[in-house]
Amino acid sequence: MLSKKLEKELNNQMNNEFFAEYEYLSMAAYFHSINLDGIANYFHVQAQEEHFHAMKIFHFILDKGGKVQLQQIAQPDIDFKSPLDVFEKALEHEKKVTKSINKLMDEAIKENDHAVNSFLRWYVDEQVEEEALAGKSLGKMKLINGQGEGLLILDQEFSQRTFTVPKEN
Ligand code: OFO
Numbered sequence: 001m002l003s004k005k006l007e008k009e010l011n012n013q014m015n016n017e018f019f020a021e022y023e024y025l026s027m028a029a030y031f032h033s034i035n036l037d038g039i040a041n042y043f044h045v046q047a048q049e050e051h052f053h054a055m056k057i058f059h060f061i062l063d064k065g066g067k068v069q070l071q072q073i074a075q076p077d078i079d080f081k082s083p084l085d086v087f088e089k090a091l092e093h094e095k096k097v098t099k100s101i102n103k104l105m106d107e108a109i110k111e112n113d114h115a116v117n118s119f120l121r122w123y124v125d126e127q128v129e130e131e132a133l134a135g136k137s138l139g140k141m142k143l144i145n146g147q148g149e150g151l152l153i154l155d156q157e158f159s160q161r162t163f164t165v166p167k168e169n
Pocket of ligand 1: 017020049050053093094097127130
């Protein structure tokens with residue numbers, strides 16, 4: 001059984017992941033609107049990953065006999081100043097998610113809930129990858145100063161990204 005507190009925090013984290021899906025969809029829409037469909041693809045894939053992260057929690061709550069409580073999803077950012085601005089926001093976002101996963105893990109440790117602890121390890125590892133990817137992509141964007149022909153090269157590179165269902169631990 002999940003404690004009421006962990007059940008609530010897992011539901012909140014599920015909501016964070018659905019919100020992340022929305023954020024990345026909004027970023028994808030921005031890039032479509034400026035004709036960089038390859039970079040839009042990068043964010044569509046990111047949105048699909050976030051959906052997967054949310055659904056993994058959805059099933060875990062049910063497997064633990066808890067109650068899935070879907071909440072309202074907040075409106076994501078819809079105004080971006082530039083391609084560079086989007087990548088800066090994406091990295092900031094991932095850092096926030098890492099904090100919320102760590103907070104959730106702190107609670108699982110405090111409650112000595114080994115199942116939740118084990119489940120969350122996958123997210124702890126995933127966040128290392130998520131931050132690394134967001135940081136690398138931001139680094140590339142900074143190299144080209146977010147503009148010019150470099151953007152077209154990145155558009156080409158990011159058009160190749162595909163969604164593969166992440167490995168379960
Ligand atoms: Fe779910 O990892 Fe990004 O937000």
